[in-house]
Amino acid sequence: MRLKMCIHMVERNIFGAVSRMDDRLDGVDRKILAELTQNARIPVAELARKVGLSKTPVALRIRHLEEIGLITGYRAILSPLKLGLTHVTYVEVSMNDTREAALQQFNAAVRAIPEVEECYMIAGGCDYLMKVRSRDMADFRRILAEKISTLPHVGNTSSHVSMEAVVEQNFRLG
Amino acid sequence: MRLKMCIHMVERNIFGAVSRMDDRLDGVDRKILAELTQNARIPVAELARKVGLSKTPVALRIRHLEEIGLITGYRAILSPLKLGLTHVTYVEVSMNDTREAALQQFNAAVRAIPEVEECYMIAGGCDYLMKVRSRDMADFRRILAEKISTLPHVGNTSSHVSMEAVVEQNFRLG
């Protein structure tokens, strides 16, 4: 009870902001995260050997990293190539209403589109940039016409097609 | 031996292109992938219950999906917030040399920068768009100055700072 309260206290600083937790991670934690980030199914025994500790503390550290929310989950990574989903397009969306309520509506609607892999609101015009993954150009056109253009408060869109994936997804720690 | 040959044959069509495999996935495979994509550590027994089969065929299907390269691995997902890495910037890079050798050099160098989470070559000017994750604006400036501006054959760059992550990363199937 007392411990939990302590953890809560360090998570929010005096300004009420969520503080960084990474500066409390030592070298071993970093190694554990680096390994788990590359192979989520590595046995604790092997991980312990790699980081130079025994199983007990490594298992405890992993549990702790999960409990503080630093590890949010474990996921299988699929091959876009084998799925036939290699067509990547970045779409810039400009809004015709940039009031908070309109943005909230837009955000919620975007999150319901599975083809939108990422979406960020970009400074300097209150526009959005989203990454759309599709089967091919025809598939993208359909997604743009049916799902993106029809999002609430969308002004116009500008699409930028990828010719090559140089870095597909990088899970390494900064 | 004969089976393997057969598998090989369906992976490349008469044009030599890698063919899609997703249209050979039945509903059960899709369910398995959907689950594993959300929780890589789900026990086979529980997965079997969810998809309505016994453990044996589910374990075989998972192994098969791994062997054909559709599942490329399992990874722990970390919280950017807890890592103190919430600052996302998209950088457009235009090249002053767009010949193939220069592009190859650039690609290789980009892949060595851990802060570059994604990087795509974009049609319509042979430019690149990359997503950079940093601690804050000061951190980003350093990365831009020291790591991105100094990449081989870079002309100029244009940075677009994210104000809000609407969709951070979407692993759902298309």
Next chain:
DNA sequence: CCTGAAAAATTATTCGC
């Protein structure tokens, strides 16, 4: 191609030190 249960292997947890 799937079922269901038994067997084997691996993995996680719990101790005293």
Next chain:
DNA sequence: GCGAATAATTTTTCAGG
């Protein structure tokens, strides 16, 4: 934090439909 013993899970195997 260590290392061994214990306990729990999971994967594999196999006969049968």
